[in-house]
Amino acid sequence: MAYQSESLIAQARETREASGVSQRALSERAGLTQSHISQIESGKMEPGLSSFIDMTRALDLEVMLVPKKLAPAVSGLVKAQSTPDMHIHTGQPNDKRFGRAERLVKKMKRVYGSSADLDRLEETIRFLRRVRLSDQEMQLIRELIARLEHHKVSAQAAPFIRDIAQNLERLRNSLAHAAPSEPRPAYSLDDEDADA
Amino acid sequence: MAYQSESLIAQARETREASGVSQRALSERAGLTQSHISQIESGKMEPGLSSFIDMTRALDLEVMLVPKKLAPAVSGLVKAQSTPDMHIHTGQPNDKRFGRAERLVKKMKRVYGSSADLDRLEETIRFLRRVRLSDQEMQLIRELIARLEHHKVSAQAAPFIRDIAQNLERLRNSLAHAAPSEPRPAYSLDDEDADA
DNA sequence: TTGAGCGATCCAGTATTATATATCAAAGCC
DNA sequence: GGCTTTGATATATAATACTGGATCGCTCAA
Numbered sequence: 077m078a079y080q081s082e083s084l085i086a087q088a089r090e091t092r093e094a095s096g097v098s099q100r101a102l103s104e105r106a107g108l109t110q111s112h113i114s115q116i117e118s119g120k121m122e123p124g125l126s127s128f129i130d131m132t133r134a135l136d137l138e139v140m141l142v143p144k145k146l147a148p149a150v151s152g153l154v155k156a157q158s159t160p161d162m163h164i165h166t167g168q169p170n171d172k173r174f175g176r177a178e179r180l181v182k183k184m185k186r187v188y189g190s191s192a193d194l195d196r197l198e199e200t201i202r203f204l205r206r207v208r209l210s211d212q213e214m215q216l217i218r219e220l221i222a223r224l225e226h227h228k229v230s231a232q233a234a235p236f237i238r239d240i241a242q243n244l245e246r247l248r249n250s251l252a253h254a255a256p257s258e259p260r261p262a263y264s265l266d267d268e269d270a271d272a
Numbered sequence: 273m274a275y276q277s278e279s280l281i282a283q284a285r286e287t288r289e290a291s292g293v294s295q296r297a298l299s300e301r302a303g304l305t306q307s308h309i310s311q312i313e314s315g316k317m318e319p320g321l322s323s324f325i326d327m328t329r330a331l332d333l334e335v336m337l338v339p340k341k342l343a344p345a346v347s348g349l350v351k352a353q354s355t356p357d358m359h360i361h362t363g364q365p366n367d368k369r370f371g372r373a374e375r376l377v378k379k380m381k382r383v384y385g386s387s388a389d390l391d392r393l394e395e396t397i398r399f400l401r402r403v404r405l406s407d408q409e410m411q412l413i414r415e416l417i418a419r420l421e422h423h424k425v426s427a428q429a430a431p432f433i434r435d436i437a438q439n440l441e442r443l444r445n446s447l448a449h450a451a452p453s454e455p456r457p458a459y460s461l462d463d464e465d466a467d468a
Numbered sequence: 469t470t471g472a473g474c475g476a477t478c479c480a481g482t483a484t485t486a487t488a489t490a491t492c493a494a495a496g497c498c
Numbered sequence: 499g500g501c502t503t504t505g506a507t508a509t510a511t512a513a514t515a516c517t518g519g520a521t522c523g524c525t526c527a528a
Contacts, residue, residue: 114506115506
C-alpha cells in the first residue's frame, strides 16, 4: 500500500525520532496506542485525518493546507528553520558518536539531576546530530565530547559542562547562520576508531 | 462531532467554493463520491488522511507539516498570497450581489463566447468577493456591476467590458498592495475569523 | 412550467481503521 | 547474565470510513 501520505508520515516519524520520543511516550501524549503508531509509521495502516493530527500535534507540528504554488516556499522556510541550510542526514557514520554523547548527557542528568546547562547541551547535541559537518567541525565536537566524558565523574563538573555547552552552542550558531548557498564541505567518514 | 480537523476541512471547502468547483466535479477529480465529500464538508464524517489528501490535491492544495512555531509565519504567507492582507469573509451581505455578477459574466461568456477580458473580470470578481470592503469601495463596485448589467445586451459591449474589468482590477490591486497593518475600515459586520 | 445542477441525506454492504492486550526479538544498560 | 526499553506483530472486537446507488429540496436558467 504505497500512498501519497507516505512522505507526511515519514516526516512525522523523523521529527519524533529527532526529538527522542518513543512510540509509547507519543502514544500517551496523542491518545493512541503504541501498536497503532507503529503500524502507521511502518505503512501498514493508513491513519484517519484526526489520528494523524493528534499524532503530529503531540510532536509540536501543525498540519497545514498550502496552495501548491507556495509549497516550495513553505518547505524552504521549514527546512531553513530546522537545519539552517544543510542537508538532513540520517543514519550517518557520526550518529554513533552523537548517540553516545546523548546517552552520556542523559546519564549525567540522572546522576546529578537536571540543570539548565545540561538541557541546553542535550538540545544542541540533538541539533548537531542532524547536520552535515566538516572534518574540522567534527574534530572540535570530538574534543568537546571527550572533555565531557572526562569530567562526567566529578561532582564539580558544573563549570566545565557550562563551558562545553557554550562551545557547542557557538558552533551550532555559526552553522545556523552560515551563508545559505555555500556548499558545506561535508565530513569524510573517518569514524569507527579513535575514541577515549 | 467537533474535531480538530474542522478548520482544515473548512479551509478546503472555502477554496473549493472560491474556485467554483462543485462537489460532484471534485468527487470525480479526487476519486471520491459526492456523498462522501458532502459528509466530510458538513462534518458528519471524519475523512481518512488519504481521502483528505486526494481531496485537497484535486484543489491544488498541499497538506504540509509545519513546526508549530512557524505556523503563524506560514499562514501569514498563505493569506498574503490569496487575499493580500484582509480577512476572508464568507456568507456576508454582499455575497448575493457578487453572485449575481458572477453569473452575469458567465452568461456573457456563454452568449458572446469567452474572451480574455471576461476571464479577467470573472477572476477579479471572485477575488473581490472574498475581501472585506469599505462602503466606499462597495459603492464603486455596485456602479461597475450596474454598468455591466446595462451593457450586457449589446453585442458591441467589448470596449465597455474592458473598461469595467480594468476598473475592478485597479481596485483589486489597490487592495492587494495596501499597507499590511493598516486596519481596513471594514464595512459593518465585525466578524473576526480567528480559527478555532 | 420544465429541466439541470447544486448540496444534503438515506441505505445497505464492505473494507478498513482503531482499541485493548499481549507477545517478541533486539539493543542498551546494570 | 539479568533487567528495561524500544519497535514490530498478533488477535479479537468495536467503530466507522467508504462505495454504490437513489432521492430530496433548492436555486437558477430556458
